[in-house]
Amino acid sequence: MTPIRRTSAMLAVVALGILPAAACTKKNDSSSYGGAPATGAATSASAGGGAKAKVAFVPKLQGIPYFEAMNAGGKKAAEEMGTIEWLYQGPTQADAAAQADIVRSFIQQKVDAIIVAPNDPDSMAPLLKQAKDAGISVATSDTDAPNSVREVFVNQATAQGIGEGLTDSLLEAMGDKGTYAIVSCGQTAENLNAWIKVQRDYTAKKYPQAKIVDVVYAGEDQAKATQMATDLMNAHPDLTGLVGECTSSAPGVAQAVKDAGKIGKVFTVGLGTPQSMKPYLTDGSSSASILWDVENLGYLTAWTGAQLAEGKTLAAKNKVNDKLPDVAFDSATKMLLLGPALEITKDNVDQFNY
Amino acid sequence: MTTTAPPTSPRPTRRARVLPPPIAGQELVLVAVIALMWVVLALTTPAFASAGSIQPLLVATAPIALAGIGMTIVIITGGIDVSVGGMMMVCAVVTAKALVAFELALPLALGLSVAVGGLLGLVNGLLIAYGRVHAIIITFGTMNVFLFVGLQIFASRTVNGIPSTLQFFGRGVAGRTLGVPHAFVLTLLIAAIAWWYLRHTAGGRHFYAIGGDAQAARLAGIDVRGRILAAYVVTGLLVGLASCFLIAQGTSSLDQSVGNGKELAVIAAVVIGGTSIMGGRGSVLGTVLGALLVQTVTSGVTQLGWPSQLSDLFVGIFIIVAVGADLLRERARRRRLRAKGAAA
Numbered sequence: 001m002t003p004i005r006r007t008s009a010m011l012a013v014v015a016l017g018i019l020p021a022a023a024c025t026k027k028n029d030s031s032s033y034g035g036a037p038a039t040g041a042a043t044s045a046s047a048g049g050g051a052k053a054k055v056a057f058v059p060k061l062q063g064i065p066y067f068e069a070m071n072a073g074g075k076k077a078a079e080e081m082g083t084i085e086w087l088y089q090g091p092t093q094a095d096a097a098a099q100a101d102i103v104r105s106f107i108q109q110k111v112d113a114i115i116v117a118p119n120d121p122d123s124m125a126p127l128l129k130q131a132k133d134a135g136i137s138v139a140t141s142d143t144d145a146p147n148s149v150r151e152v153f154v155n156q157a158t159a160q161g162i163g164e165g166l167t168d169s170l171l172e173a174m175g176d177k178g179t180y181a182i183v184s185c186g187q188t189a190e191n192l193n194a195w196i197k198v199q200r201d202y203t204a205k206k207y208p209q210a211k212i213v214d215v216v217y218a219g220e221d222q223a224k225a226t227q228m229a230t231d232l233m234n235a236h237p238d239l240t241g242l243v244g245e246c247t248s249s250a251p252g253v254a255q256a257v258k259d260a261g262k263i264g265k266v267f268t269v270g271l272g273t274p275q276s277m278k279p280y281l282t283d284g285s286s287s288a289s290i291l292w293d294v295e296n297l298g299y300l301t302a303w304t305g306a307q308l309a310e311g312k313t314l315a316a317k318n319k320v321n322d323k324l325p326d327v328a329f330d331s332a333t334k335m336l337l338l339g340p341a342l343e344i345t346k347d348n349v350d351q352f353n354y
Numbered sequence: 355m356t357t358t359a360p361p362t363s364p365r366p367t368r369r370a371r372v373l374p375p376p377i378a379g380q381e382l383v384l385v386a387v388i389a390l391m392w393v394v395l396a397l398t399t400p401a402f403a404s405a406g407s408i409q410p411l412l413v414a415t416a417p418i419a420l421a422g423i424g425m426t427i428v429i430i431t432g433g434i435d436v437s438v439g440g441m442m443m444v445c446a447v448v449t450a451k452a453l454v455a456f457e458l459a460l461p462l463a464l465g466l467s468v469a470v471g472g473l474l475g476l477v478n479g480l481l482i483a484y485g486r487v488h489a490i491i492i493t494f495g496t497m498n499v500f501l502f503v504g505l506q507i508f509a510s511r512t513v514n515g516i517p518s519t520l521q522f523f524g525r526g527v528a529g530r531t532l533g534v535p536h537a538f539v540l541t542l543l544i545a546a547i548a549w550w551y552l553r554h555t556a557g558g559r560h561f562y563a564i565g566g567d568a569q570a571a572r573l574a575g576i577d578v579r580g581r582i583l584a585a586y587v588v589t590g591l592l593v594g595l596a597s598c599f600l601i602a603q604g605t606s607s608l609d610q611s612v613g614n615g616k617e618l619a620v621i622a623a624v625v626i627g628g629t630s631i632m633g634g635r636g637s638v639l640g641t642v643l644g645a646l647l648v649q650t651v652t653s654g655v656t657q658l659g660w661p662s663q664l665s666d667l668f669v670g671i672f673i674i675v676a677v678g679a680d681l682l683r684e685r686a687r688r689r690r691l692r693a694k695g696a697a698a
């Protein structure tokens with residue numbers, strides 16, 4: 001995810017592995033991020049009464065559409081609930097050390113709750129411990145730090161949900177059979193790889209007449225993803241499906257099908273943001289995009305912070321707002337699940353403005 | 355050196371005698387390697403040799419080759435430009451946003467992108483020609499500035515719904531005439547002009563002279579600053595055009611990854627093409643071949659079903675071999691010069 005970065009990054013972000021991977025493999029990426037300004041605490045505009053609990057969210061990086069959409073959801077929650085002040089600040093590159101600095105500054109400011117989407121879950125764990133020792137409630141959102149003292153992980157969707165959603169949507173278009181290939185992004189992205197594993201297992205189990213013939217890695221590069229999808233169609237003349245595993249390759253595989261004049265012969269699905277997928281969903285080069293409602297994830301993150309700051313415990317089922325009436329909390333894994341993965345098609349794509 | 359006048363030269367004048375052969379050894383080697391790879395891939399994959407495979411391959415080669423032409427000139431002068439990726443981001447996002455907002459016609463979109471690229475190249479050129487700091491430091495700085503500017507223009511959003519105007523240079527049917535991709539033809543045309551200019555005009559030869567020995571070039575009356583400025587401006591102009599190719603090859607949305615790492619891809623093409631990273635020697639034909647080689651490797655690895663990371667390995671090996679061959683050639687040349695000097 002390189003400097004992309006940002007868009008792809010956004011999803012990639014979701015896929016926790018991607019960002020750090022990209023940052024490591026492409027030196028320039030990090031320098032490019034470095035060029036961005038060191039932003040001061042981007043505080044939401046909620047009128048800061050001293051009585052309000054301060055809930056701080058630290059994304060993997062700020063300035064990309066994905067996390068900005070989460071920020072919008074968090075601001076909305078702060079306005080509607082009226083009991084919290086929503087603080088949002090992330091590093092300008094997906095860098096674990098820069099992110100740690102921001103978490104430290106929030107600890108020093110003695111906020112009431114810190115919620116992190118860690119770039120590096122392992123190095124974030126001791127910081128979360130430090131925050132908790134200082135009396136601050138801690139949680140993760142979007143990406144977990146499983147071996148930490150976090151009290152809740154706000155999970156946007158399970159790997160199972162994403163992998164099965166992608167497979168079902170694609171195979172429905174392919175008529176439950178045929179060969180398909182996956183254009184993934186960062187090779188070491190843990191989330192993407194977890195989803196791909198589900199796709200492999202689930203395809204083998206549920207669709208015995210379907211087969212995954214190849215998985216290629218394009219990084220966070222739209223043009224490269226498109227070219228690789230083109231090469232895959234040439235390498236496998238009987239190919240009838242393509243999956244774009246992140247926000248840069250989802251429109252990329254659809255564009256490749258369109259360019260090759262194979263709409264209706266080769267079907268694609270992917271993890272694409274709604275507005276970038278809209279033209280492809282409309283012309284049929286993409287059958288569906290699997291994602292989750294990112295703004296709702298931000299809303300749920302802020303809501304969770306409020307609960308933690310007020311010392312409330314989460315029930316097995318939680319009514320957050322009208323859109324999130326029944327959010328499940330698993331007390332064994334301390335995981336709050338936003339809900340099932342969302343299938344975005346040409347029929348509902350206009351409901352999303354990002 | 356025992357170089358004789360090239361057979362194509364109408365009259366073997368004194369000036370012609372110092373010209374290198376029109377096609378250098380490295381270029382012939384590249385042609386042979388590419389031809390070999392194409393034959394092997396055609397025999398071992400179902401469709402490598404088909405139009406549906408070759409056309410997109412040439413389209414994908416074009417932006418790297420095009421930016422590489424400028425980079426070749428820069429490297430010949432002994433400089434380097436690592437801000438190419440950042441320039442691409444700025445050019446691409448400005449052009450994409452203008453396409454969305456004003457539905458620009460094709461020539462206007464091209465003109466805008468090329469103008470923005472030229473402006474950024476001018477910034478680089480002025481700082482390098484008059485700043486007396488090495489190009490890698492200056493362009494490393496401007497790279498970060500350009501990326502910052504690009505990201506500000508993106509304003510945390512992707513550019514969605516880009517009209518299909520630039521598909522004239524794309525991978526689809528609109529990007530071809532009689533089966534030939536426009537982007538690649540235009541790249542070849544510009545490469546041919548650059549090849550002729552660098553080889554057969556005094557202005558072109560001055561780039562080589564500066565790269566060989568800037569001090570001597572200055573004493574010989576060459577406008578060193580002006581030539582260096584020109585090299586970076588030309589690179590900016592070509593990057594502007596290459597950015598339009600990139601938009602066309604991407605999707606109808608443009609995200610912040612555009613241009614990311616492209617400076618390294620461009621430098622790789624130049625180096626594999628046989629241009630000496632030390633300056634003073636090089637050719638744009640080699641650069642175009644280098645870009646074609648890299649894209650052939652990438653596509654070939656995918657079409658063979660090999661793991662994607664192997665293409666990085668192969669490109670890395672090609673770079674090392676190319677640089678190694680260049681160093682050996684340079685050493686041999688020095689030895690010949692020394693022997694000549696001793697004999698005199």
